[in-house]
Amino acid sequence: MEYLIRFAQAHESFRQAEIQALADLxxxxxxxxxxxKNSPFCTIRLPDEAAARAVITRSIIAKDIFELWGQGTxxxxxxxxxxRRTEDRWAQYRDSSFRFTIDSFAGKRSSEKKREIIxxxxxxxxxxxxxxxxxxxxxxxxxxxxxxxxxxxxxxxEGQEPKIIYFGRWIANSSRDVVNKYDLKKRRYxxxxxxxxxxxxxxANMAHAAPGKLFYDPFVGTGSFLVAMSHFGAETFGSxxxxxxxxGKEMMERGGTMGVLSNFQQYDMVGKFMDVFTSDLTxxxxxxxxxxxxxxxxxxxGIREGLRVLGRxxxxxxxxxxxxxxxxxxxxxxxxxxKPYGFEAMLNDILNFAVRSLVTNGRLAMWMPTANDxxxxxxxxxxxxxxxxxxxxxxxxxxxxxxxxxxxxxxxQVSDVSKGRQKLDAQGMYADELNEFRRKYxxxxxxxxxxxxxxxxxx
Amino acid sequence: xxxxxxNFLTCAVKGCKTAAASYPLxxxxxxxxxxxxxxxxxxxxxxxxxxxxxxxxxxxxxxxFPKIPDTKPExxxxxxxxxxxxxxxxxxxxxxxxxxLCCGNCGHEYMIKEGIANFLLPSHLxxxxxxxxxxxxxxxxxxSKYTKV
Numbered sequence: 001m002e003y004l005i006r007f008a009q010a011h012e013s014f015r016q017a018e019i020q021a022l023a024d025l026x027x028x029x030x031x032x033x034x035x036x037k038n039s040p041f042c043t044i045r046l047p048d049e050a051a052a053r054a055v056i057t058r059s060i061i062a063k064d065i066f067e068l069w070g071q072g073t074x075x076x077x078x079x080x081x082x083x084r085r086t087e088d089r090w091a092q093y094r095d096s097s098f099r100f101t102i103d104s105f106a107g108k109r110s111s112e113k114k115r116e117i118i119x120x121x122x123x124x125x126x127x128x129x130x131x132x133x134x135x136x137x138x139x140x141x142x143x144x145x146x147x148x149x150x151x152x153x154x155x156x157x158e159g160q161e162p163k164i165i166y167f168g169r170w171i172a173n174s175s176r177d178v179v180n181k182y183d184l185k186k187r188r189y190x191x192x193x194x195x196x197x198x199x200x201x202x203x204a205n206m207a208h209a210a211p212g213k214l215f216y217d218p219f220v221g222t223g224s225f226l227v228a229m230s231h232f233g234a235e236t237f238g239s240x241x242x243x244x245x246x247x248g249k250e251m252m253e254r255g256g257t258m259g260v261l262s263n264f265q266q267y268d269m270v271g272k273f274m275d276v277f278t279s280d281l282t283x284x285x286x287x288x289x290x291x292x293x294x295x296x297x298x299x300x301x302g303i304r305e306g307l308r309v310l311g312r313x314x315x316x317x318x319x320x321x322x323x324x325x326x327x328x329x330x331x332x333x334x335x336x337x338x339k340p341y342g343f344e345a346m347l348n349d350i351l352n353f354a355v356r357s358l359v360t361n362g363r364l365a366m367w368m369p370t371a372n373d374x375x376x377x378x379x380x381x382x383x384x385x386x387x388x389x390x391x392x393x394x395x396x397x398x399x400x401x402x403x404x405x406x407x408x409x410x411x412x413q414v415s416d417v418s419k420g421r422q423k424l425d426a427q428g429m430y431a432d433e434l435n436e437f438r439r440k441y442x443x444x445x446x447x448x449x450x451x452x453x454x455x456x457x458x459x
Numbered sequence: 460x461x462x463x464x465x466n467f468l469t470c471a472v473k474g475c476k477t478a479a480a481s482y483p484l485x486x487x488x489x490x491x492x493x494x495x496x497x498x499x500x501x502x503x504x505x506x507x508x509x510x511x512x513x514x515x516x517x518x519x520x521x522x523x524f525p526k527i528p529d530t531k532p533e534x535x536x537x538x539x540x541x542x543x544x545x546x547x548x549x550x551x552x553x554x555x556x557x558x559x560l561c562c563g564n565c566g567h568e569y570m571i572k573e574g575i576a577n578f579l580l581p582s583h584l585x586x587x588x589x590x591x592x593x594x595x596x597x598x599x600x601x602x603s604k605y606t607k608v
Contacts (some may be wrong), residue, residue: 212501214509235502235551237464243575251573258575271496274551275464279578285471285569287482291509329581330568359509 002033002068003052004142004168005042006103008061008176011202012037014392014403015061018205019044021390021405025208026054038147040105041166043068052171058232059174060201066140066168075120078165082124096128096136107145107156117141121167138170175201181267182227188266189248189259191222195298195367199394199403200228203296206390206405207365209234213293214274218281218353221245223260225296230264230272234294243278281349290408292357298367299346301401344381351383351406358408363389369401382417385409460560460576463550465518466510470562471569471578481564483514486521489558489571496552503543503550507531510550524549 007015016035019042023030028051033043040063046052049067056065070081100118102109109117118141128136143162148154182197184190195203203225209215211233217225220238223246229236238260240246248259257265264273279285322328347368354364364386370378370393380391386406393402409415468484475481512531519527527549532542559568560576567584570577 212499212505214502214506235499235506239578241579243577247575258573271499271551275461277460277464277576277578279471280580283471283473283578283580285468285578287467287469287511288476289467289509289511291467291506293505327581 001046001048001052003044003046003171004066004068004166005044005056006063006066006142007040007042008063009040011061011199011392011394013394014202014206015042017390017392017405018059018061018202019055021206021208022055022058023051025058025205025210026051028054030055038149039144041142041144041164043071043166049171056172056174058205060176060179060198060205062174063176064173065171066166067171068166068168069139070167072165073163074161075117075165078167079120079123082121082167090124090126093137094125094127096126097131098126098128098137098139099130099132099135100139100141102141102143104143104155104162105145106147107143107160107162108158109143110158140166140168140170142166142168178231182231184224187227188262189222189250190224191245194222194224197224197228200224201231203365203367203403204228204232204234206392206403207294207296207363209294209296214291215294215296216286216292216357217296218284218350219297219299220260220276221298222248223263223276225298226260226273227263227267229294229296230269231267233272235272235274237274237276239277239279239284241278241280246276281346281353284353286353286357288356290357290359290362293359293362295350295354295358295362295364296366297350297364299350301343301369347381351381351386354406355383355385355408360408360410362408364406364408366404366406367401368404369399380404382415384414384417387415460555460571460574461551462515462518462522462553462555463506463510465555465560466515466550468560468578470564470567471580472562472565472567472584475562475564478564481562483511483517484560484569485563486518486555487559487561487568489522489555491522492554492556492574493548494552494554496547498544498547499551500540500543500547503547504537506550507537507546515549519549 005019016032020030023046028047030051031045033045035042046055052065052067056062069086070078070084072078072081100121102114102117121139121141142165144164144166145156145160146163148156179198179201182201184194184196187194207215207229209229209232213234215226215229215234215236217223217229217236217238220226220240223238226236226238238246244252246258246260248262250256250262251258256262258276260276261270261273264270277285347366350364350366358364368378368381380388381404382388383406385408387409389405389407391402391404393400465484465486469476470481470484472481508531510531516527516529519525527546528536528542532539536542554574555571556574558571560571561568565584567580
């Protein structure tokens with residue numbers, strides 16, 4: 001059967017990826033028939049209506065899915081296609097209550113013209129009552145006028161004809177409305193680095209978060225990924241090298257609830273929150289065993305903060321320190337020393353950790369920066385035991401980041417890593433030497449030192 | 460810190476990872492709290508095969524819990540809802556709010572405060588090489604003079 005998905009016009013490079021991930025999760029075979037990055041409409045092939053529901057119900061980027069009854073470049077083609085595909089089924093819907101809606105993309109119709117179009121489908125012979133609220137059957141006419149790339153914000157003037165028209169029967173809505181539920185503006189505990197609700201939920205879909213599964217975030221921060229994964233039913237835990245990030249001010253200053261936990265309370269899913277603890281990925285206390293269904297992370301890129309890992313720079317003292325007969329590290333308020341850490345070394349550590357810890361077919365969904373400029377392009381990190389399932393890019397004005405989704409291959413299977421990169425740079429000393437991305441970012445976007453400099457010299 | 464988490468944890472010191480004595484970590488002065496949570500049979504069934512059963516038995520015993528089955532439940536035993544509920548309670552509803560987790564190999568102790576454990580290592584433990592002096596000092600956790608701090 002052919003179905004029509006109506007997408008939101010957002011995060012374009014994640015749209016097909018998310019739908020494919022959900023089809024894989026539901027275990028159904030999906031084929032994209034027509035996809036256009038500038039159009040919200042996409043046609044796909046799925047085995048049946050149940051599969052269509054299963055795929056769309058969790059989607060964040062799609063709005064809804066329809067059984068495709070017909071399509072064409074003009075209405076006569078659509079009528080003929082509808083007749084060809086569904087004539088034998090019209091009787092089935094003859095007495096159902098129903099509704100017709102017209103949705104025009106990048107174009108518009110007068111209400112008079114809309115009525116005319118709806119009337120033109122009377123050949124279907126539906127005799128049931130028309131019901132605008134909760135009809136038994138919900139029919140939609142979609143018109144795509146083609147996005148005007150010179151001014152994408154404005155619809156084409158009235159009187160033009162659509163480039164393609166679809167007619168479909170509504171099957172199911174997506175989960176797009178939960179984006180609003182998890183809006184950061186309404187969340188109790190966030191910070192400047194919390195990732196927005198829409199992208200965290202999409203990431204959870206890419207990684208197949210689901211009831212009964214165990215998911216981990218090694219850079220948990222304020223726990224925005226934990227919330228998204230647990231929304232889809234996964235039991236979640238996380239860790240961070242900086243315990244203040246998940247504790248939050250409320251807990252540290254007033255003995256209140258831990259920040260990450262307060263979010264789980266807000267969304268009434270405390271039972272899905274397993275733990276957070278303070279640790280560092282290079283010296284992780286997690287056992288070397290395949291026990292995780294998924295790992296989601298947005299590692300620090302080192303732009304806002306240089307990367308740090310436990311240890312001291314070479315040449316500095318490295319003995320046990322004893323104060324008043326007590327080892328310093330057992331005294332209250334002890335802060336473990338940290339040294340600069342290479343971005344590349346960190347990515348390798350994450351992949352190695354994922355290989356050790358993921359169950360077979362478990363997924364790693366990792367965000368990392370890339371850039372629009374070819375010169376700044378960083379290769380996708382690879383590992384022979386991980387298959388790169390998908391790479392989606394989110395462009396910003398001066399840089400971009402991407403979400404890379406990996407699958408842990410069964411033992412005995414290996415992926416082709418020849419396109420990847422095998423650079424180890426743990427030997428560097430300072431953030432800029434270690435971090436190619438940070439260096440290039442600041443070369444392109446020099447920190448604005450002119451202002452403060454001029455003012456201080458004038459005074 | 461929930462008991463299920465502890466089952467997946469070992470000593471963060473790299474040199475301890477291969478030593479049998481480093482796992483499971485041992486609780487010291489553990490203060491426990493029970494928080495009732497919604498029963499998730501699906502999760503328990505999924506996670507049981509990944510639990511190190513012997514380590515769980517050692518821990519339950521050290522914390523003074525009633526005996527759990529000698530062997531990991533499999534097959535028909537997993538249809539016993541009462542057993543799954545008890546495991547849910549032990550693994551997910553029981554938390555250590557204060558105390559320490561101690562490595563049986565190097566003797567290092569990880570603090571648990573307000574339910575949050577800290578596994579960051581002091582710099583002399585963060586490296587792969589452990590000085591001999593240190594290993595001797597920490598060899599027997601029972602004798603460790605630092606536990607009273």
